[in-house]
Amino acid sequence: MRDQFGRTIDYLRVSLTDRCNLKCIYCMPEEGIPLLPHEEILRIEEILEILREMARLGLKRVRLTGGEPLVRRGLIDLIREAKHIQGLEEISLTTNGTFLKGFAGVLKREGVKRVNIGLPSLDPEKYRKITRLGDLKTALDGLNSAIEEGFNPLKINTVLLKGLNDDPVPFFELISKLEVEVRFIELMPVGRINLDHLFISQEEFLKKIPKGIELRERESLEGNGPARKSFFFPGSKGSISFIPALTGHFCRECNRLRLTADGHLKPCLFSNIEIDLKPALRPAFDSENLRGKFNEALFKKPKEKDLFNVSKRFMTQIGG
Numbered sequence: 001m002r003d004q005f006g007r008t009i010d011y012l013r014v015s016l017t018d019r020c021n022l023k024c025i026y027c028m029p030e031e032g033i034p035l036l037p038h039e040e041i042l043r044i045e046e047i048l049e050i051l052r053e054m055a056r057l058g059l060k061r062v063r064l065t066g067g068e069p070l071v072r073r074g075l076i077d078l079i080r081e082a083k084h085i086q087g088l089e090e091i092s093l094t095t096n097g098t099f100l101k102g103f104a105g106v107l108k109r110e111g112v113k114r115v116n117i118g119l120p121s122l123d124p125e126k127y128r129k130i131t132r133l134g135d136l137k138t139a140l141d142g143l144n145s146a147i148e149e150g151f152n153p154l155k156i157n158t159v160l161l162k163g164l165n166d167d168p169v170p171f172f173e174l175i176s177k178l179e180v181e182v183r184f185i186e187l188m189p190v191g192r193i194n195l196d197h198l199f200i201s202q203e204e205f206l207k208k209i210p211k212g213i214e215l216r217e218r219e220s221l222e223g224n225g226p227a228r229k230s231f232f233f234p235g236s237k238g239s240i241s242f243i244p245a246l247t248g249h250f251c252r253e254c255n256r257l258r259l260t261a262d263g264h265l266k267p268c269l270f271s272n273i274e275i276d277l278k279p280a281l282r283p284a285f286d287s288e289n290l291r292g293k294f295n296e297a298l299f300k301k302p303k304e305k306d307l308f309n310v311s312k313r314f315m316t317q318i319g320g
Helices: 044-056 075-080 102-110 123-133 136-148 168-178 202-206 287-300
Strands: 011-015 063-065 090-095 113-117 156-161 181-185 230-232 239-243 256-259 262-265
Touching: 011 044, 044 075, 044 287, 075 102, 102 113, 102 136, 102 168, 113 136, 113 287, 136 156, 156 168, 168 181, 168 239, 202 239, 262 287
Parallel strands: 011 063, 011 256, 063 090, 090 113, 113 156, 156 181, 181 239
Antiparallel strands: 230 239, 256 262
């Protein structure tokens, strides 16, 4: 699949649910969000039909997200079926890690190749403050389970928040012990949450790295995201990388579309543009109609992010 700017689109992020057991301050407001009615959420078989049709057009990689994907019933059935789709090379998953201890083994056995874990802080009190409901120990138990199951690469997503988690030292201590990659991500102005006062740029964050820590660059990473380079320091088992989601300029390399839990295809995370796929799925599956909607999404994929037309959906409704 190619968009009108010649970019090859072979990666789809699938939000399985808008439900989550946490309420991270950058994902949703404190009062929560109105949850989608059950009948509005795509059924597992509908998601599989989308994946099969997209794979015929060149889809190679799928990442399952939420909300929290591990709360979605039928998740393992979806993975079990999706791994047999011809042309689909990789299934990965992004989770907050709090249920991962009970799922890591079956995810590995059923064919999930990569796991990313959202871990906003390594301090129990700050973790609780950022997630509002979370227990750091539970998340770390999930992380350790993923390591024990042999997920590699294993990535940790840390959305940077000024004054809350912008001290790099605890994360450097983590990668000195564990073979993981910590990805520091700039806060994105998506949804209707105003956290401008918590934004810290990649450039500002880099200035916080102690002068005694000598970072060395590794070769470009294999993967689907904008973090193309990682860094390590002598003696570290793991590495760090950066995703300048707001200040960076990687739209020209974007290879993805996003599918929301209620069946809307988003050509761009930042944009309000959405294409509703449900009319091609209900009351009966219509392959030709579905392909037409894929082409519409490809045509409407913007050349670059437009910060004056930012998506009104909260992050938990998109899946990042």
